[in-house]
Amino acid sequence: GESVGLHLPTLSVQEGDNSIINCAYSNSASDYFIWYKQESGKGPQFIIDIRSNMDKRQGQRVTVLLNKTVKHLSLQIAATQPGDSAVYFCAEAYSGNTPLVFGKGTRLSVIA
Amino acid sequence: GAVVSQHPSRVICKSGTSVKIECRSLDFQATTMFWYRQFPKQSLMLMATSNEGSKATYEQGVEKDKFLINHASLTLSTLTVTSAHPEDSSFYICSARDVDLGDTQHFGDGTRLSIL
Numbered sequence: 001g002e003s004v005g006l007h008l009p010t011l012s013v014q015e016g017d018n019s020i021i022n023c024a025y026s027n028s029a030s031d032y033f034i035w036y037k038q039e040s041g042k043g044p045q046f047i048i049d050i051r052s053n054m055d056k057r058q059g060q061r062v063t064v065l066l067n068k069t070v071k072h073l074s075l076q077i078a079a080t081q082p083g084d085s086a087v088y089f090c091a092e093a094y095s096g097n098t099p100l101v102f103g104k105g106t107r108l109s110v111i112a
Numbered sequence: 113g114a115v116v117s118q119h120p121s122r123v124i125c126k127s128g129t130s131v132k133i134e135c136r137s138l139d140f141q142a143t144t145m146f147w148y149r150q151f152p153k154q155s156l157m158l159m160a161t162s163n164e165g166s167k168a169t170y171e172q173g174v175e176k177d178k179f180l181i182n183h184a185s186l187t188l189s190t191l192t193v194t195s196a197h198p199e200d201s202s203f204y205i206c207s208a209r210d211v212d213l214g215d216t217q218h219f220g221d222g223t224r225l226s227i228l
Binding site: 034 | 118154156157158161207217219221222224
């Protein structure tokens, strides 16, 4: 199955605070997960990815956590900045060359 | 690296017109490209998988005769919306995978299609 959003949940955070965006994925066989950032009128921009043999991966200011038991993925953004305001999508795939299935998306609004 | 370019970025045309959208991988070769459609405030929906040198694979509910896909080279895939109608108005986005850089799919900046 796939997750298709009819409404985008919104997360509002103060500038400088940490943000946590959550995603529930649908396919227990998925072994590759990615977070994308999409700004208005643009295509998705890769943020960070993780494979199913890991439960945590860190990048610059971002951390992805994977809980395969409950099929849950989260994106943590440290010291959120106004430039982080965008819609964030999680995506899942079974091996890297299969099409991505996108989650509902969450709109992050950073309050200066 | 890994830049995907889409053209045009925006199209406004009359109902019944056919519109071609190009997706190019600028600095890498992509044997597989993907076409997505996104309606306002919604997620990306996969339309089809474009395979270089072979027929595209369409998702259930996507009309292959309406959305023609051609992937004639390792750097170019085209999506043609034939006889477009207002309900085809949407944001069309392509992605491509650089096999030399792992599994990451890189996206173009999309094409906003508006049918009057």
